[in-house]
Amino acid sequence: MPTKPFNVLESFRLDNKVALVTGSASGLGAAIAIALSQAGASVACHGNRRAATETAAAIGENAAAFRADLASTTGAEDLFTQVKEKFGRVDILINNAGTIHRAAAEEVTLDDWQQVLQVNLTSVFQxxxxxxxxxxxxxxxxxxxxxxxxxxxxxxxxxxxxxxxYAASKGGVAQLTKALANEWAPTGIQVNAIAPGYFATTNTEALQADETRNRQILDRIPAARWGQPEDLAGAALYLSSPASNYVTGTVLTVDGGWMGR
Known part of the structure; x- marks a missing residue:
């Protein structure tokens, strides 16, 4: 009896999967959460200062909003416990939540440093x-x-x-991704990262508003535009789906060509 031909489009489906997307109240996280839901996943939408209720509402009945402070050392466990109580398990984790502190290096306080590292790196590990x-x-x-x-x-x-x-934390994220991928590949877990380029989000509002920096950035990007949150959705879906089952430990740039220039 002939076997059913492989359909690559089916390998992008996330039916019966539960995804947790941190920092999904808006921007990149919201776009990722919506994309995963469109592929069939139930989605736990996380927010902190801004609740992720709008994102969850846009998805519908297969989503729920959760709130937790990832700047706290107990925030990750608090969030994961809430999601497990609601959905029973987590099949896909998108560590998107992040923060940034802009200041001359000699003026950065230890508290500022530790908060950025806690949100951007330590909570990712947790x-x-x-x-x-x-x-x-x-x-x-x-x-x-x-x-x-x-x-x-x-x-x-x-x-x-x-x-x-921020640079130290994101360098750490790349190396942590590789380290966890090495350890967990035999268990059936794929760990990857996406490195976005310059995207039009609230985190980059200051750069977009600075005429000189905005021009310098656009001059460097071969695509000659800022990325939009939806530009990240396809990469996130690919790395969350069975289509990427033999991909682990990679850092995928989605940057309009910035790193290739």
Whole structure:
């Protein structure tokens, strides 16, 4: 009896999967959450200062909004517990939540430094660890039991200006992604990262408003425009789906050509 031909489009489906997307009240996180829901996933939408209720409402009945402060050392566990109570498990974790502090390096306080590292790097490890503990019992060699996608940055590769803590944290995210991928690949977990280029979000409002910096940035981007949140959705879906089951430990740039120039 002939086997059913492989349909690559089906490998992008996320039916019966539960995804947790941190920092999904707006911007990149909201676009990712909506994309995963369109592929069939139930989505836990996380926010902190701004609740993710609008994103959850846009998705509909297969989504719920959660609130937790990832700047707190207990925030990750608080969030994961809430999501487990609602959905029972997590199959896909998108570590998107982040913060940035702009100042001359000699003026950055230790409190500012530690807050950026806690949100951008430590909470990523904490949530990944919690997710892996949930996923590993369902997996094994050759089995896809979970996906972890971290949001890195161009500053995972470059130093940036006036953002030392952010650059350090995003460099750490890239290396953490590789380290976790090495350890968890045999368990059926793929860990990857996306490094967005310059996207038009609230985090880059100051740069967009600065006429000189805005021009310098656009002159460097071969695509000659700022990225829009939806430009990240396809990459996030790919790395969250069975289509990427043999992809792990990679940092995928989505930058309009910035790193290739």
């Amino acid at each position: 949530l990944s660890q919690l997710a892996a503990r949930d996923m590993i019992p369902r997996g094994g060699l050759g089995t896809n039991c979970g996906k972890i996608v971290n949001i890195a940055s161009l500053l995972s590769f470059q130093g940036g200006i006036r953002v030392p803590a």
